[in-house]
Amino acid sequence: MSVVALSGGIGGAKLALGLYRSLPPGKLTVIANTGDDFDHLGLHISPDVDTTLYTLSGLANPVLGWGRRDETWTFMETLERLGGETWFRLGDGDLALHVERTRRLAAGQTLSQVIAAMAQRLGITASILPMSDDPVRTRVATTEGELDFQEYFVRHQCRPVLTGMDYRGAPGARPAPAIAAALADPALEAVIICPSNPYLSIAPILAVPGLRDMLKKASAPVIAVSPLIGGKAVKGPTAKIMTELGIPVSPAAVTDYYGSLIDGFILDQRDASLADGLKSTVKLADTLMNTLEDRERLARECLAFAKELKRP
Amino acid sequence: MSVVALSGGIGGAKLALGLYRSLPPGKLTVIANTGDDFDHLGLHISPDVDTTLYTLSGLANPVLGWGRRDETWTFMETLERLGGETWFRLGDGDLALHVERTRRLAAGQTLSQVIAAMAQRLGITASILPMSDDPVRTRVATTEGELDFQEYFVRHQCRPVLTGMDYRGAPGARPAPAIAAALADPALEAVIICPSNPYLSIAPILAVPGLRDMLKKASAPVIAVSPLIGGKAVKGPTAKIMTELGIPVSPAAVTDYYGSLIDGFILDQRDASLADGLKSTVKLADTLMNTLEDRERLARECLAFAKELKRP
Numbered sequence: 093m094s095v096v097a098l099s100g101g102i103g104g105a106k107l108a109l110g111l112y113r114s115l116p117p118g119k120l121t122v123i124a125n126t127g128d129d130f131d132h133l134g135l136h137i138s139p140d141v142d143t144t145l146y147t148l149s150g151l152a153n154p155v156l157g158w159g160r161r162d163e164t165w166t167f168m169e170t171l172e173r174l175g176g177e178t179w180f181r182l183g184d185g186d187l188a189l190h191v192e193r194t195r196r197l198a199a200g201q202t203l204s205q206v207i208a209a210m211a212q213r214l215g216i217t218a219s220i221l222p223m224s225d226d227p228v229r230t231r232v233a234t235t236e237g238e239l240d241f242q243e244y245f246v247r248h249q250c251r252p253v254l255t256g257m258d259y260r261g262a263p264g265a266r267p268a269p270a271i272a273a274a275l276a277d278p279a280l281e282a283v284i285i286c287p288s289n290p291y292l293s294i295a296p297i298l299a300v301p302g303l304r305d306m307l308k309k310a311s312a313p314v315i316a317v318s319p320l321i322g323g324k325a326v327k328g329p330t331a332k333i334m335t336e337l338g339i340p341v342s343p344a345a346v347t348d349y350y351g352s353l354i355d356g357f358i359l360d361q362r363d364a365s366l367a368d369g370l371k372s373t374v375k376l377a378d379t380l381m382n383t384l385e386d387r388e389r390l391a392r393e394c395l396a397f398a399k400e401l402k403r404p
Numbered sequence: 405m406s407v408v409a410l411s412g413g414i415g416g417a418k419l420a421l422g423l424y425r426s427l428p429p430g431k432l433t434v435i436a437n438t439g440d441d442f443d444h445l446g447l448h449i450s451p452d453v454d455t456t457l458y459t460l461s462g463l464a465n466p467v468l469g470w471g472r473r474d475e476t477w478t479f480m481e482t483l484e485r486l487g488g489e490t491w492f493r494l495g496d497g498d499l500a501l502h503v504e505r506t507r508r509l510a511a512g513q514t515l516s517q518v519i520a521a522m523a524q525r526l527g528i529t530a531s532i533l534p535m536s537d538d539p540v541r542t543r544v545a546t547t548e549g550e551l552d553f554q555e556y557f558v559r560h561q562c563r564p565v566l567t568g569m570d571y572r573g574a575p576g577a578r579p580a581p582a583i584a585a586a587l588a589d590p591a592l593e594a595v596i597i598c599p600s601n602p603y604l605s606i607a608p609i610l611a612v613p614g615l616r617d618m619l620k621k622a623s624a625p626v627i628a629v630s631p632l633i634g635g636k637a638v639k640g641p642t643a644k645i646m647t648e649l650g651i652p653v654s655p656a657a658v659t660d661y662y663g664s665l666i667d668g669f670i671l672d673q674r675d676a677s678l679a680d681g682l683k684s685t686v687k688l689a690d691t692l693m694n695t696l697e698d699r700e701r702l703a704r705e706c707l708a709f710a711k712e713l714k715r716p
Contacts, residue, residue: 170500
């Protein structure tokens with residue numbers, strides 16, 4: 093058996109970790125959003141990929157929720173003293189990943205190759221794939237003008253009111269080479285769309301031409317996990333964005349958004365009363381992932397749901 | 405009054421600090437060797453400039469003799485774990501300088517502008533100038549092949565036997581813009597060639613077309629401080645290199661090397677017996693700079709010597 097997960101950053105990586113720990117080594121493939129990637133201080137930074145790398149290797153910072161544990165901040169403190177740009181916080185250890193990735197990319201390696209090498213170095217037995225080796229950059233239109241995703245997300249902390257988004261470069265991007273094989277694997281048992289922001293984390297992945305079609309042709313059911321609990325996102329701007337875009341902040345809007353792409357939807361049990369209105373086969377579960385056990389339990393529920401939904 | 409110093413790395417910066425502390429603010433210009441500069445991990449690194457910046461700002465690491473004090477090493481440790489190149493040690497704080505310089509250079513600033521901005525940020529009132537804003541790269545020919553300077557100096561720790569050197573790019577390089585005015589200043593009282601390695605640290609500076617001529621036309625005397633004490637260099641490969649190049653390891657060889665460029669030579673008092681053989685006006689001094697007081701004392705002796713040698 094094998095499983096493919098589509099994931100954005102922190103929330104998605106939590107479930108990816110649960111799946112990673114619930115599956116035999118080598119059986120999980122995570123397709124990570126790279127629409128959030130950006131060039132900063134001359135470095136290629138892949139926030140969602142890195143969160144996945146750190147989460148699966150046990151290096152994620154449990155206090156900050158991003159970056160590495162046991163991190164030091166001498167670089168950032170010094171950069172501030174030198175008048176550099178410090179709105180995007182880069183820990184000293186985190187920086188090593190960005191410097192090494194940038195160096196390898198400049199030497200001609202693909203993002204897939206770089207991530208695979210880093211994952212191996214960190215002892216990760218899952219395949220972590222970028223959605224594409226080609227650059228896709230999420231841009232958000234806001235009432236304060238158009239912004240790069242990280243400008244919006246980190247620098248402005250999602251304060252500007254969103255009026256739209258664009259996944260620049262997506263039309264010409266190709267899925268990362270290993271994605272096709274992962275989704276065509278006859279042993280594939282489930283494709284899990286993690287409870288990441290559908291519009292900012294999953295949409296860029298689905299915007300890569302060919303990827304949506306590969307998902308449709310996969311032999312395993314595609315299951316999305318609701319990113320909302322009680323009309324709110326556990327973390328991040330999902331609910332705020334839905335409101336600003338005029339979308340009802342409800343699981344129904346999410347299932348409508350994924351439409352025929354998904355075969356099943358995991359709804360938080362707190363939202364059980366909303367199950368009837370959903371245009372998808374629904375399974376209730378506790379989707380809140382505070383502990384490691386929560387992540388593993390939700391992963392197992394996803395896998396069990398996939399067995400029930402098995403495509404013909 | 406104003407003073408110009410020509411300097412390489414650690415040994416030269418010691419005297420530059422002595423001069424800096426002995427002169428009123430704004431009166432010292434240090435022309436630093438950039439032949440040691442190199443691109444590493446995608447970063448532009450200027451070891452001699454940085455040693456000067458750190459030394460004059462009081463940030464130099466007193467234990468290592470290079471880099472910054474109160475440094476942390478999380479970046480390097482992580483880079484090692486990721487399989488990156490770690491032979492050139494970059495502290496977390498040091499890295500901020502390299503990243504910020506690289507970013508500014510990529511944005512179109514000149515090396516002079518970047519160094520001036522960094523010096524100002526670090527509260528340095530001396531002018532620190534690169535010998536040139538154009539790239540000059542010291543290459544060494546050795547019995548093990550031709551090497552970049554940092555490969556030879558750091559990676560191979562000067563072990564390969566030197567057979568020659570080349571200051572690549574020097575013929576087409578222009579002196580940094582502010583050098584001409586510093587050397588033409590009517591208030592100039594002294595030009596001090598610090599006790600850096602003449603062949604690897606001072607020679608690249610002198611190889612920049614026009615610079616030698618500016619030194620000759622300066623209204624102040626040019627004084628070199630011997631890089632040798634008792635036939636040895638205090639630090640670094642000066643004596644080893646001289647031997648390998650078939651040059652006698654003696655102050656006479658150094659004065660011969662500088663020739664008519666210098667008006668005076670400060671010889672270490674331990675080498676007083678060698679004074680007669682030197683083709684330069686000689687002043688004896690204790691050139692060993694262990695303490696801050698040593699640096700200031702030697703600086704004062706240089707300045708006093710310059711007064712004696714005043715050009716007509």
